[in-house]
Amino acid sequence: MDRILITGALGQLGLEFIKYFKKSDTFVLATDIRNPHEKLSCEFEKADVLNKERLDLLVKKYEINTIYHLVAILSANGEKNPFISWNVNMNSFQNIVEISVDNNIKNIFWPSSIAVFGTDSNLDFVPQNPSMNPETIYGVSKLAGEKLSSYYSRKFGLDIRSLRYPGIISTDTLPGGGTTDYIIEMLNAAKNKSDYTCFLSKETRLPMMYIDDAIDAAVKLMSVERKKLTISSSYNISGFSITPSELEDQIKSRGFNIKINYKPDFRQEIANSWPKEIDDSSSIKDWGWSCNFGLKETLDKVFS
Ligand SMILES: NC(=O)c1ccc[n+]([C@@H]2O[C@H](COP(=O)([O-])OP(=O)(O)OC[C@H]3O[C@@H](n4cnc5c(N)ncnc54)[C@H](O)[C@@H]3O)[C@@H](O)[C@H]2O)c1
Structure with missing residues (x-):
């Protein structure tokens, strides 16, 4: 045990x-x-x-x-x-x-x-x-x-x-000061019907x-x-990749009418040195990794 x-x-x-x-x-x-x-x-x-x-x-x-x-x-x-x-x-x-x-x-x-x-x-x-x-x-x-x-x-x-x-997405537990935290903050803002200022630029693609x-x-x-x-x-390992503006579109297409501003800060430089997409073929081959939650499934869970 x-x-x-x-x-x-x-x-x-x-x-x-x-x-x-x-x-x-x-x-x-x-x-x-x-x-x-x-x-x-x-x-x-x-x-x-x-x-x-x-x-x-x-x-x-x-x-x-x-x-x-x-x-x-x-x-x-x-x-x-x-x-x-x-x-x-x-x-x-x-x-x-x-x-x-x-x-x-x-x-x-x-x-x-x-x-x-x-x-x-x-x-x-x-x-x-x-x-x-x-x-x-x-x-x-x-x-x-x-x-x-x-x-x-x-x-x-x-x-x-x-x-x-x-970047790990959870809305029950809060993020601890990372560069991908914006995604949780933006999702929580949508759920709480509040506006949000994103600390990364619109086009910053990161894996989540x-x-x-x-x-x-x-x-x-x-x-x-x-x-x-x-x-x-x-x-x-890899789930899906997304930019803040794609997330904004997804949130709005689900009926949340929130206003998002973009004001990149020091975290933009960190994000610029991080991957856009990840090759996780070794995980798939060695220990049978497969991802169950793409973007749609993740948002379905977050907004359920
Ligand atoms: N959350 C993500 O998106 C993410 C992404 C990549 C890797 N990770 C890794 O996963 C692990 C967990 O990340 P997380 O997001 O849960 O972090 P977190 O910041 O949310 O939690 C860290 C916890 O460690 C505690 N802690 C800090 N200093 C301590 C100390 N000296 N003694 C005992 N406890 C202490 C804090 O109180 C906090 O509860 C980390 O190793 C992180 O690098 C997380």
Whole structure:
């Protein structure tokens, strides 16, 4: 039986993982640096992931055998304070690896991001292994994490599995300071019948994924036999790609009459170094990835 520790469990993805594991009655210990607003459906312990001793104690106390390490300072917040971003993203990764080695935990899920690429990567359709020169501290830390995943897996026999998530769309849980947050903000503005000022230009095409696909993909990747996996860094996965103006058209075609203004800020530069489309053929071939939510299905869910 899996006994899962989730770090960063109160964030956009963590709360959705908790909901998912609740359905299968899997034991989950949720941890975060802050307290939950509402009672969770699983165990919760407040813990700073930079406090290795506390995490080690919790891993022993709850007999954890699998870790979903979700803590990160995301792209836009990272650019406001690169030193904090590097410290949190890398030292938390290091702590999780050390605790896993010390407690004989082999199974770790750690999300990477489309931020690992950069303008050398053929952004129109990014392959699995292009030349990568990320332009944000977030992307640099994710790429370093990917390299460390391969290294530590070889060195210590760990089984760290990873996906390069695109922008994740969920409207129940709020985004945590990334460059793709506009899509959730615009959808929520439509639902609340309020106007919206978009921080990216109309024509900025970025890859996105509905939250249910993001969770299913992680769980599926974690369940596949290791010998089927040919990538030890992180797998490309893809949902659909969209621009803010295409999203505006879609929202209006569904009868929402909101006014959208465009006022690009510092996040535009980040978006310019991110992919437009992703080649996820290695995921399809190795572990049977398939996306259930295209644009239409995603919007049907969001507005249902
Ligand atoms: N959301 C996306 O669109 C997206 C896209 C690509 C990759 N990812 C990756 O998925 C993971 C989860 O992302 P998310 O969107 O849920 O992030 P989020 O910002 O919504 O949540 C992060 C959580 O970590 C917690 N946290 C921050 N510092 C901490 C610390 N020192 N100790 C313990 N907890 C701490 C925060 O309180 C927050 O609840 C991250 O690794 C992120 O890089 C997310």
